[in-house]
Amino acid sequence: AEMLGKGKLLVVVMVMATGVSGFSSFGSLSLHSSPRLSHLPIRPRRGDVNLRRLEMVADADIVNGVFPVSADALKYFLAGGISASVSHGGTVPIDVVKTRLQTDPSMRNSNFIVGTKTIIRNEGASTLLGGLGSTLIGYAIQGSLKYGFYELFKPVVLAKVTDQKLVAFLLAAAMAELIGSTALCPLEATRIRLVADPSYGREVFDALPRLIEEKGIKIFDGLPAIL
Structure with missing residues:
Protein backbone atom coordinates (compact mmCIF):
# COMPACT_ATOMS: atom_id res chain seq x y z
CA ALA A 1 0.00 0.00 0.00
CA GLU A 2 2.87 2.34 0.83
CA MET A 3 4.48 1.75 -2.55
CA LEU A 4 1.21 2.20 -4.38
CA GLY A 5 0.88 5.59 -2.74
CA LYS A 6 4.17 6.76 -4.17
CA GLY A 7 4.23 8.97 -7.22
CA LYS A 8 0.88 10.68 -6.55
CA LEU A 9 2.34 14.08 -7.40
CA LEU A 10 3.78 12.63 -10.60
CA VAL A 11 0.37 11.30 -11.54
CA VAL A 12 -1.14 14.76 -11.10
CA VAL A 13 1.64 16.34 -13.18
CA MET A 14 1.23 13.73 -15.93
CA VAL A 15 -2.53 14.10 -16.08
CA MET A 16 -2.28 17.88 -16.30
CA ALA A 17 0.48 17.76 -18.91
CA THR A 18 -1.16 15.17 -21.14
CA GLY A 19 -4.57 16.76 -20.76
CA VAL A 20 -3.48 20.28 -21.66
CA SER A 21 -1.20 19.25 -24.51
CA GLY A 22 -3.63 16.65 -25.82
CA PHE A 23 -6.64 18.94 -25.97
CA SER A 24 -4.53 21.80 -27.35
CA SER A 25 -3.13 19.57 -30.08
CA PHE A 26 -6.55 18.17 -30.91
CA GLY A 27 -8.05 21.64 -31.12
CA SER A 28 -5.29 22.84 -33.41
CA LEU A 29 -5.38 19.79 -35.65
CA SER A 30 -9.16 19.51 -35.99
CA LEU A 31 -9.32 23.23 -36.86
CA HIS A 32 -12.96 23.77 -35.97
CA SER A 33 -15.96 22.11 -34.34
CA SER A 34 -18.21 19.73 -36.20
CA PRO A 35 -20.21 21.62 -38.85
CA ARG A 36 -23.16 19.36 -38.11
CA LEU A 37 -23.52 20.69 -34.59
CA SER A 38 -22.11 24.21 -34.55
CA HIS A 39 -25.31 25.80 -35.88
CA LEU A 40 -27.68 24.05 -33.47
CA PRO A 41 -29.30 25.77 -30.48
CA ILE A 42 -28.20 24.63 -27.03
CA ARG A 43 -31.44 22.65 -26.62
CA PRO A 44 -33.21 22.04 -29.92
CA ARG A 45 -36.90 21.16 -29.65
CA ARG A 46 -38.77 18.42 -31.41
CA GLY A 47 -40.05 19.78 -34.70
CA ASP A 48 -37.28 22.37 -34.87
CA VAL A 49 -35.98 22.76 -38.42
CA ASN A 50 -32.36 22.38 -37.30
CA LEU A 51 -33.11 19.23 -35.33
CA ARG A 52 -35.05 17.76 -38.23
CA ARG A 53 -32.11 18.44 -40.50
CA LEU A 54 -29.86 16.68 -38.00
CA GLU A 55 -32.24 13.71 -37.84
CA MET A 56 -32.13 13.42 -41.63
CA VAL A 57 -28.33 13.46 -41.54
CA ALA A 58 -28.27 10.77 -38.84
CA ASP A 59 -30.78 8.65 -40.77
CA ALA A 60 -28.69 8.93 -43.91
CA ASP A 61 -25.55 8.04 -41.97
CA ILE A 62 -27.15 4.93 -40.49
CA VAL A 63 -28.58 3.81 -43.83
CA ASN A 64 -25.20 4.29 -45.49
CA GLY A 65 -23.46 2.00 -43.03
CA VAL A 66 -23.93 3.35 -39.49
CA PHE A 67 -21.45 6.22 -39.87
CA PRO A 68 -20.05 8.01 -42.91
CA VAL A 69 -16.36 7.65 -43.71
CA SER A 70 -15.73 11.10 -45.10
CA ALA A 71 -12.74 13.41 -45.13
CA ASP A 72 -14.40 15.41 -42.35
CA ALA A 73 -14.85 12.31 -40.19
CA LEU A 74 -11.33 11.04 -40.83
CA LYS A 75 -9.96 14.42 -39.75
CA TYR A 76 -11.06 13.80 -36.16
CA PHE A 77 -9.61 10.29 -36.07
CA LEU A 78 -6.28 11.60 -37.37
CA ALA A 79 -6.19 14.64 -35.08
CA GLY A 80 -7.14 12.57 -32.03
CA GLY A 81 -4.50 9.94 -32.73
CA ILE A 82 -1.71 12.45 -33.23
CA SER A 83 -2.58 14.61 -30.23
CA ALA A 84 -2.92 11.69 -27.80
CA SER A 85 0.25 9.99 -29.03
CA VAL A 86 2.37 13.15 -28.81
CA SER A 87 1.04 14.27 -25.43
CA HIS A 88 1.46 10.88 -23.75
CA GLY A 89 4.75 10.12 -25.49
CA GLY A 90 6.23 13.29 -24.03
CA THR A 91 5.57 12.14 -20.47
CA VAL A 92 7.08 8.65 -20.85
CA PRO A 93 10.22 9.42 -18.76
CA ILE A 94 8.05 10.70 -15.91
CA ASP A 95 5.87 7.60 -16.12
CA VAL A 96 8.89 5.28 -16.12
CA VAL A 97 10.17 6.80 -12.88
CA LYS A 98 6.68 6.74 -11.34
CA THR A 99 6.21 3.07 -12.21
CA ARG A 100 9.61 2.15 -10.79
CA LEU A 101 8.91 4.02 -7.55
CA GLN A 102 5.70 2.00 -7.20
CA THR A 103 7.01 -1.43 -8.22
CA ASP A 104 10.73 -1.61 -7.34
CA PRO A 105 11.34 -2.34 -3.62
CA SER A 106 14.89 -0.98 -3.87
CA MET A 107 13.50 2.47 -4.73
CA ARG A 108 10.78 2.59 -2.10
CA ASN A 109 12.48 5.42 -0.17
CA SER A 110 13.40 7.45 -3.25
CA ASN A 111 11.74 10.58 -4.60
CA PHE A 112 11.43 11.52 -8.27
CA ILE A 113 14.84 13.18 -8.58
CA VAL A 114 16.71 10.46 -6.68
CA GLY A 115 14.83 7.77 -8.59
CA THR A 116 15.69 9.34 -11.93
CA LYS A 117 19.38 9.58 -11.04
CA THR A 118 19.40 5.98 -9.82
CA ILE A 119 17.85 4.66 -13.03
CA ILE A 120 20.26 6.63 -15.23
CA ARG A 121 23.29 5.60 -13.17
CA ASN A 122 22.43 1.90 -13.00
CA GLU A 123 20.69 1.29 -16.33
CA GLY A 124 21.45 4.23 -18.60
CA ALA A 125 19.38 7.19 -19.76
CA SER A 126 17.70 5.14 -22.49
CA THR A 127 15.82 3.25 -19.77
CA LEU A 128 13.71 6.38 -19.24
CA LEU A 129 12.19 5.70 -22.66
CA GLY A 130 11.08 2.21 -21.69
CA GLY A 131 7.67 1.37 -23.13
CA LEU A 132 7.80 4.32 -25.54
CA GLY A 133 6.64 2.18 -28.45
CA SER A 134 3.67 0.84 -26.49
CA THR A 135 2.75 4.36 -25.41
CA LEU A 136 2.95 5.92 -28.87
CA ILE A 137 1.03 3.11 -30.57
CA GLY A 138 -1.46 2.59 -27.76
CA TYR A 139 -2.43 6.21 -27.35
CA ALA A 140 -2.45 6.84 -31.09
CA ILE A 141 -5.11 4.13 -31.33
CA GLN A 142 -6.93 5.26 -28.19
CA GLY A 143 -6.94 8.94 -29.12
CA SER A 144 -8.00 8.21 -32.67
CA LEU A 145 -10.94 6.07 -31.59
CA LYS A 146 -11.94 8.30 -28.66
CA TYR A 147 -12.01 11.62 -30.45
CA GLY A 148 -13.11 10.19 -33.79
CA PHE A 149 -16.08 8.23 -32.49
CA TYR A 150 -17.04 11.09 -30.18
CA GLU A 151 -17.51 13.36 -33.19
CA LEU A 152 -19.42 10.64 -35.06
CA PHE A 153 -21.63 9.67 -32.11
CA LYS A 154 -22.71 13.22 -31.24
CA PRO A 155 -25.18 13.88 -34.08
CA VAL A 156 -26.65 10.38 -33.92
CA VAL A 157 -27.20 10.45 -30.13
CA LEU A 158 -28.60 13.97 -30.31
CA ALA A 159 -31.05 12.97 -33.02
CA LYS A 160 -32.02 9.49 -31.82
CA VAL A 161 -31.63 9.42 -28.02
CA THR A 162 -32.10 12.86 -26.48
CA ASP A 163 -32.61 16.42 -27.67
CA GLN A 164 -30.54 17.83 -24.79
CA LYS A 165 -27.12 18.72 -26.10
CA LEU A 166 -25.23 18.26 -22.82
CA VAL A 167 -26.68 14.81 -22.15
CA ALA A 168 -26.10 13.76 -25.76
CA PHE A 169 -22.47 14.87 -25.64
CA LEU A 170 -21.89 13.07 -22.33
CA LEU A 171 -23.34 9.83 -23.71
CA ALA A 172 -21.30 10.16 -26.90
CA ALA A 173 -18.15 10.80 -24.87
CA ALA A 174 -18.78 7.80 -22.60
CA MET A 175 -19.26 5.43 -25.53
CA ALA A 176 -16.23 6.77 -27.36
CA GLU A 177 -14.07 6.53 -24.22
CA LEU A 178 -15.11 2.90 -23.70
CA ILE A 179 -14.10 2.00 -27.25
CA GLY A 180 -10.78 3.84 -27.08
CA SER A 181 -9.80 2.57 -23.63
CA THR A 182 -10.67 -1.03 -24.49
CA ALA A 183 -8.32 -0.86 -27.45
CA LEU A 184 -5.62 0.74 -25.29
CA CYS A 185 -5.77 -1.75 -22.41
CA PRO A 186 -3.51 -4.53 -23.82
CA LEU A 187 -0.88 -2.01 -24.91
CA GLU A 188 -0.96 -0.21 -21.57
CA ALA A 189 -0.51 -3.54 -19.77
CA THR A 190 2.45 -4.24 -22.05
CA ARG A 191 3.97 -0.84 -21.30
CA ILE A 192 3.73 -1.37 -17.55
CA ARG A 193 5.30 -4.82 -17.82
CA LEU A 194 8.19 -3.51 -19.94
CA VAL A 195 8.88 -0.68 -17.50
CA ALA A 196 8.66 -2.89 -14.41
CA ASP A 197 10.70 -5.68 -16.06
CA PRO A 198 12.86 -4.41 -18.97
CA SER A 199 14.06 -7.95 -19.67
CA TYR A 200 10.50 -9.08 -20.47
CA GLY A 201 10.86 -8.11 -24.12
CA ARG A 202 12.62 -5.78 -26.53
CA GLU A 203 9.56 -3.69 -27.33
CA VAL A 204 5.82 -3.79 -27.84
CA PHE A 205 5.72 -6.21 -30.78
CA ASP A 206 7.95 -8.61 -28.89
CA ALA A 207 6.25 -8.35 -25.50
CA LEU A 208 2.56 -8.00 -26.43
CA PRO A 209 2.10 -11.49 -27.99
CA ARG A 210 3.86 -13.04 -25.00
CA LEU A 211 1.69 -11.15 -22.52
CA ILE A 212 -1.51 -12.09 -24.38
CA GLU A 213 -0.46 -15.74 -24.36
CA GLU A 214 0.26 -15.63 -20.63
CA LYS A 215 -2.77 -13.66 -19.44
CA GLY A 216 -5.45 -14.28 -22.06
CA ILE A 217 -8.61 -12.30 -21.38
CA ALA A 225 -8.67 1.73 -13.85
CA ILE A 226 -8.08 3.19 -17.33
CA LEU A 227 -11.72 4.22 -17.60
Missing part, protein backbone atom coordinates in the same frame (compact mmCIF):
# COMPACT_ATOMS: atom_id res chain seq x y z
CA LYS A 218 -7.13 -11.13 -18.07
CA ILE A 219 -5.05 -8.66 -20.02
CA PHE A 220 -8.14 -6.44 -19.81
CA ASP A 221 -8.16 -6.51 -15.98
CA GLY A 222 -6.84 -2.96 -15.93
CA LEU A 223 -9.70 -1.57 -18.02
CA PRO A 224 -11.73 -0.20 -15.05
Whole structure:
Protein backbone atom coordinates (compact mmCIF):
# COMPACT_ATOMS: atom_id res chain seq x y z
CA ALA A 1 0.00 0.00 0.00
CA GLU A 2 2.87 2.34 0.83
CA MET A 3 4.48 1.75 -2.55
CA LEU A 4 1.21 2.20 -4.38
CA GLY A 5 0.88 5.59 -2.74
CA LYS A 6 4.17 6.76 -4.17
CA GLY A 7 4.23 8.97 -7.22
CA LYS A 8 0.88 10.68 -6.55
CA LEU A 9 2.34 14.08 -7.40
CA LEU A 10 3.78 12.63 -10.60
CA VAL A 11 0.37 11.30 -11.54
CA VAL A 12 -1.14 14.76 -11.10
CA VAL A 13 1.64 16.34 -13.18
CA MET A 14 1.23 13.73 -15.93
CA VAL A 15 -2.53 14.10 -16.08
CA MET A 16 -2.28 17.88 -16.30
CA ALA A 17 0.48 17.76 -18.91
CA THR A 18 -1.16 15.17 -21.14
CA GLY A 19 -4.57 16.76 -20.76
CA VAL A 20 -3.48 20.28 -21.66
CA SER A 21 -1.20 19.25 -24.51
CA GLY A 22 -3.63 16.65 -25.82
CA PHE A 23 -6.64 18.94 -25.97
CA SER A 24 -4.53 21.80 -27.35
CA SER A 25 -3.13 19.57 -30.08
CA PHE A 26 -6.55 18.17 -30.91
CA GLY A 27 -8.05 21.64 -31.12
CA SER A 28 -5.29 22.84 -33.41
CA LEU A 29 -5.38 19.79 -35.65
CA SER A 30 -9.16 19.51 -35.99
CA LEU A 31 -9.32 23.23 -36.86
CA HIS A 32 -12.96 23.77 -35.97
CA SER A 33 -15.96 22.11 -34.34
CA SER A 34 -18.21 19.73 -36.20
CA PRO A 35 -20.21 21.62 -38.85
CA ARG A 36 -23.16 19.36 -38.11
CA LEU A 37 -23.52 20.69 -34.59
CA SER A 38 -22.11 24.21 -34.55
CA HIS A 39 -25.31 25.80 -35.88
CA LEU A 40 -27.68 24.05 -33.47
CA PRO A 41 -29.30 25.77 -30.48
CA ILE A 42 -28.20 24.63 -27.03
CA ARG A 43 -31.44 22.65 -26.62
CA PRO A 44 -33.21 22.04 -29.92
CA ARG A 45 -36.90 21.16 -29.65
CA ARG A 46 -38.77 18.42 -31.41
CA GLY A 47 -40.05 19.78 -34.70
CA ASP A 48 -37.28 22.37 -34.87
CA VAL A 49 -35.98 22.76 -38.42
CA ASN A 50 -32.36 22.38 -37.30
CA LEU A 51 -33.11 19.23 -35.33
CA ARG A 52 -35.05 17.76 -38.23
CA ARG A 53 -32.11 18.44 -40.50
CA LEU A 54 -29.86 16.68 -38.00
CA GLU A 55 -32.24 13.71 -37.84
CA MET A 56 -32.13 13.42 -41.63
CA VAL A 57 -28.33 13.46 -41.54
CA ALA A 58 -28.27 10.77 -38.84
CA ASP A 59 -30.78 8.65 -40.77
CA ALA A 60 -28.69 8.93 -43.91
CA ASP A 61 -25.55 8.04 -41.97
CA ILE A 62 -27.15 4.93 -40.49
CA VAL A 63 -28.58 3.81 -43.83
CA ASN A 64 -25.20 4.29 -45.49
CA GLY A 65 -23.46 2.00 -43.03
CA VAL A 66 -23.93 3.35 -39.49
CA PHE A 67 -21.45 6.22 -39.87
CA PRO A 68 -20.05 8.01 -42.91
CA VAL A 69 -16.36 7.65 -43.71
CA SER A 70 -15.73 11.10 -45.10
CA ALA A 71 -12.74 13.41 -45.13
CA ASP A 72 -14.40 15.41 -42.35
CA ALA A 73 -14.85 12.31 -40.19
CA LEU A 74 -11.33 11.04 -40.83
CA LYS A 75 -9.96 14.42 -39.75
CA TYR A 76 -11.06 13.80 -36.16
CA PHE A 77 -9.61 10.29 -36.07
CA LEU A 78 -6.28 11.60 -37.37
CA ALA A 79 -6.19 14.64 -35.08
CA GLY A 80 -7.14 12.57 -32.03
CA GLY A 81 -4.50 9.94 -32.73
CA ILE A 82 -1.71 12.45 -33.23
CA SER A 83 -2.58 14.61 -30.23
CA ALA A 84 -2.92 11.69 -27.80
CA SER A 85 0.25 9.99 -29.03
CA VAL A 86 2.37 13.15 -28.81
CA SER A 87 1.04 14.27 -25.43
CA HIS A 88 1.46 10.88 -23.75
CA GLY A 89 4.75 10.12 -25.49
CA GLY A 90 6.23 13.29 -24.03
CA THR A 91 5.57 12.14 -20.47
CA VAL A 92 7.08 8.65 -20.85
CA PRO A 93 10.22 9.42 -18.76
CA ILE A 94 8.05 10.70 -15.91
CA ASP A 95 5.87 7.60 -16.12
CA VAL A 96 8.89 5.28 -16.12
CA VAL A 97 10.17 6.80 -12.88
CA LYS A 98 6.68 6.74 -11.34
CA THR A 99 6.21 3.07 -12.21
CA ARG A 100 9.61 2.15 -10.79
CA LEU A 101 8.91 4.02 -7.55
CA GLN A 102 5.70 2.00 -7.20
CA THR A 103 7.01 -1.43 -8.22
CA ASP A 104 10.73 -1.61 -7.34
CA PRO A 105 11.34 -2.34 -3.62
CA SER A 106 14.89 -0.98 -3.87
CA MET A 107 13.50 2.47 -4.73
CA ARG A 108 10.78 2.59 -2.10
CA ASN A 109 12.48 5.42 -0.17
CA SER A 110 13.40 7.45 -3.25
CA ASN A 111 11.74 10.58 -4.60
CA PHE A 112 11.43 11.52 -8.27
CA ILE A 113 14.84 13.18 -8.58
CA VAL A 114 16.71 10.46 -6.68
CA GLY A 115 14.83 7.77 -8.59
CA THR A 116 15.69 9.34 -11.93
CA LYS A 117 19.38 9.58 -11.04
CA THR A 118 19.40 5.98 -9.82
CA ILE A 119 17.85 4.66 -13.03
CA ILE A 120 20.26 6.63 -15.23
CA ARG A 121 23.29 5.60 -13.17
CA ASN A 122 22.43 1.90 -13.00
CA GLU A 123 20.69 1.29 -16.33
CA GLY A 124 21.45 4.23 -18.60
CA ALA A 125 19.38 7.19 -19.76
CA SER A 126 17.70 5.14 -22.49
CA THR A 127 15.82 3.25 -19.77
CA LEU A 128 13.71 6.38 -19.24
CA LEU A 129 12.19 5.70 -22.66
CA GLY A 130 11.08 2.21 -21.69
CA GLY A 131 7.67 1.37 -23.13
CA LEU A 132 7.80 4.32 -25.54
CA GLY A 133 6.64 2.18 -28.45
CA SER A 134 3.67 0.84 -26.49
CA THR A 135 2.75 4.36 -25.41
CA LEU A 136 2.95 5.92 -28.87
CA ILE A 137 1.03 3.11 -30.57
CA GLY A 138 -1.46 2.59 -27.76
CA TYR A 139 -2.43 6.21 -27.35
CA ALA A 140 -2.45 6.84 -31.09
CA ILE A 141 -5.11 4.13 -31.33
CA GLN A 142 -6.93 5.26 -28.19
CA GLY A 143 -6.94 8.94 -29.12
CA SER A 144 -8.00 8.21 -32.67
CA LEU A 145 -10.94 6.07 -31.59
CA LYS A 146 -11.94 8.30 -28.66
CA TYR A 147 -12.01 11.62 -30.45
CA GLY A 148 -13.11 10.19 -33.79
CA PHE A 149 -16.08 8.23 -32.49
CA TYR A 150 -17.04 11.09 -30.18
CA GLU A 151 -17.51 13.36 -33.19
CA LEU A 152 -19.42 10.64 -35.06
CA PHE A 153 -21.63 9.67 -32.11
CA LYS A 154 -22.71 13.22 -31.24
CA PRO A 155 -25.18 13.88 -34.08
CA VAL A 156 -26.65 10.38 -33.92
CA VAL A 157 -27.20 10.45 -30.13
CA LEU A 158 -28.60 13.97 -30.31
CA ALA A 159 -31.05 12.97 -33.02
CA LYS A 160 -32.02 9.49 -31.82
CA VAL A 161 -31.63 9.42 -28.02
CA THR A 162 -32.10 12.86 -26.48
CA ASP A 163 -32.61 16.42 -27.67
CA GLN A 164 -30.54 17.83 -24.79
CA LYS A 165 -27.12 18.72 -26.10
CA LEU A 166 -25.23 18.26 -22.82
CA VAL A 167 -26.68 14.81 -22.15
CA ALA A 168 -26.10 13.76 -25.76
CA PHE A 169 -22.47 14.87 -25.64
CA LEU A 170 -21.89 13.07 -22.33
CA LEU A 171 -23.34 9.83 -23.71
CA ALA A 172 -21.30 10.16 -26.90
CA ALA A 173 -18.15 10.80 -24.87
CA ALA A 174 -18.78 7.80 -22.60
CA MET A 175 -19.26 5.43 -25.53
CA ALA A 176 -16.23 6.77 -27.36
CA GLU A 177 -14.07 6.53 -24.22
CA LEU A 178 -15.11 2.90 -23.70
CA ILE A 179 -14.10 2.00 -27.25
CA GLY A 180 -10.78 3.84 -27.08
CA SER A 181 -9.80 2.57 -23.63
CA THR A 182 -10.67 -1.03 -24.49
CA ALA A 183 -8.32 -0.86 -27.45
CA LEU A 184 -5.62 0.74 -25.29
CA CYS A 185 -5.77 -1.75 -22.41
CA PRO A 186 -3.51 -4.53 -23.82
CA LEU A 187 -0.88 -2.01 -24.91
CA GLU A 188 -0.96 -0.21 -21.57
CA ALA A 189 -0.51 -3.54 -19.77
CA THR A 190 2.45 -4.24 -22.05
CA ARG A 191 3.97 -0.84 -21.30
CA ILE A 192 3.73 -1.37 -17.55
CA ARG A 193 5.30 -4.82 -17.82
CA LEU A 194 8.19 -3.51 -19.94
CA VAL A 195 8.88 -0.68 -17.50
CA ALA A 196 8.66 -2.89 -14.41
CA ASP A 197 10.70 -5.68 -16.06
CA PRO A 198 12.86 -4.41 -18.97
CA SER A 199 14.06 -7.95 -19.67
CA TYR A 200 10.50 -9.08 -20.47
CA GLY A 201 10.86 -8.11 -24.12
CA ARG A 202 12.62 -5.78 -26.53
CA GLU A 203 9.56 -3.69 -27.33
CA VAL A 204 5.82 -3.79 -27.84
CA PHE A 205 5.72 -6.21 -30.78
CA ASP A 206 7.95 -8.61 -28.89
CA ALA A 207 6.25 -8.35 -25.50
CA LEU A 208 2.56 -8.00 -26.43
CA PRO A 209 2.10 -11.49 -27.99
CA ARG A 210 3.86 -13.04 -25.00
CA LEU A 211 1.69 -11.15 -22.52
CA ILE A 212 -1.51 -12.09 -24.38
CA GLU A 213 -0.46 -15.74 -24.36
CA GLU A 214 0.26 -15.63 -20.63
CA LYS A 215 -2.77 -13.66 -19.44
CA GLY A 216 -5.45 -14.28 -22.06
CA ILE A 217 -8.61 -12.30 -21.38
CA LYS A 218 -7.13 -11.13 -18.07
CA ILE A 219 -5.05 -8.66 -20.02
CA PHE A 220 -8.14 -6.44 -19.81
CA ASP A 221 -8.16 -6.51 -15.98
CA GLY A 222 -6.84 -2.96 -15.93
CA LEU A 223 -9.70 -1.57 -18.02
CA PRO A 224 -11.73 -0.20 -15.05
CA ALA A 225 -8.67 1.73 -13.85
CA ILE A 226 -8.08 3.19 -17.33
CA LEU A 227 -11.72 4.22 -17.60
